[in-house]
Amino acid sequence: MENRIVIEAEELTKKYGVQIAVNQLNLKVKEGEVFGFLGPNGAGKTTTLLMFLGLTEPTSGRIKILGFDPTREPFRIKEKVGFLPENVGFYEDMDARQNLRYIARLNRIPDRVSERRIEEWLELVGLSKEGGKKVGTYSKGMRQRLGIAEVMIKEPKIIFLDEPTIGLDPDGTNWMLDLIHSLSREKKITTFLSSHLLDQVQRICDRVGIMIKGNLVASGPIEELAKKKLGVDAKDYTLEEIYMTYFKEA
Ligand SMILES: Nc1ncnc2c1ncn2[C@@H]1O[C@H](COP(=O)(O)OP(=O)(O)OP(=O)(O)O)[C@@H](O)[C@H]1O
Numbered sequence: 339m340e341n342r343i344v345i346e347a348e349e350l351t352k353k354y355g356v357q358i359a360v361n362q363l364n365l366k367v368k369e370g371e372v373f374g375f376l377g378p379n380g381a382g383k384t385t386t387l388l389m390f391l392g393l394t395e396p397t398s399g400r401i402k403i404l405g406f407d408p409t410r411e412p413f414r415i416k417e418k419v420g421f422l423p424e425n426v427g428f429y430e431d432m433d434a435r436q437n438l439r440y441i442a443r444l445n446r447i448p449d450r451v452s453e454r455r456i457e458e459w460l461e462l463v464g465l466s467k468e469g470g471k472k473v474g475t476y477s478k479g480m481r482q483r484l485g486i487a488e489v490m491i492k493e494p495k496i497i498f499l500d501e502p503t504i505g506l507d508p509d510g511t512n513w514m515l516d517l518i519h520s521l522s523r524e525k526k527i528t529t530f531l532s533s534h535l536l537d538q539v540q541r542i543c544d545r546v547g548i549m550i551k552g553n554l555v556a557s558g559p560i561e562e563l564a565k566k567k568l569g570v571d572a573k574d575y576t577l578e579e580i581y582m583t584y585f586k587e588a
């Protein structure tokens with residue numbers, strides 16, 4: 339069976355005053371896909387993410403996330419969708435376990451369920467030993483790992499990640515990319531991630547979209563974009579080369 343569409347934007351537009359941050363975006367993402375959302379600074383990536391999450395209202399157009407409208411049904415989205423922002427905020431005076439417990443309760447997960455998930459995820463993100471330390475003492479990479487645990491605690495169907503590997507060391511980066519890939523393949527979790535690190539995107543994304551000045555100038559499997567831009571015989575291409583051809587045209 340064809341995978342169902344879980345993220346859908348139609349003519350989605352966001353204006354800040356006279357400035358158009360996102361211009362008539364049309365986009366579909368299927369269940370279990372890893373979708374990379376690319377584009378230079380100020381292209382409208384974060385704005386799009388915030389609209390998908392119901393955290394900012396579109397000026398016009400339509401969004402369906404798992405069939406729900408994020409503006410009208412924000413609680414449905416909160417229940418099923420995880421978000422790792424560029425800079426994750428925690429309660430600095432609480433330890434990792436306390437932070438995760440707090441989030442679990444906010445999401446109305448019973449303690450007996452959350453306690454098991456908390457230990458599982460602390461283990462998975464490699465923070466079991468440090469789980470009792472105040473988060474205020476954590477390094478950037480540890481915060482990023484805890485951020486992923488926090489996102490996964492409610493067992494979301496879709497995860498939105500804004501620059502998920504920023505601040506991670508090479509080993510942490512590999513771990514994060516492998517994790518995203520296995521969540522997609524083994525659990526059919528859809529990942530929508532924004533990143534400037536094109537080699538990483540190329541490694542894990544099934545499809546990419548390229549935003550420039552609020553416009554989606556390309557979207558599709560990397561291989562297809564390579565054929566379109568670099569020629570049918572293109573081999574050993576990098577996503578960076580493809581990206582740059584679109585960037586120069588825009
Ligand atoms: N709250 C806001 N008020 C006014 N303008 C905004 C606001 N948020 C974003 N913008 C503008 O909208 C445009 C798109 O910004 P956005 O943050 O979505 O870009 P981005 O693609 O995420 O960039 P980056 O790669 O730097 O994170 C920018 O010109 C930005 O200045």
Ligand SMILES: [Mg+2]
Pocket residue numbers: 383384385
């Ligand atoms: Mg951004």
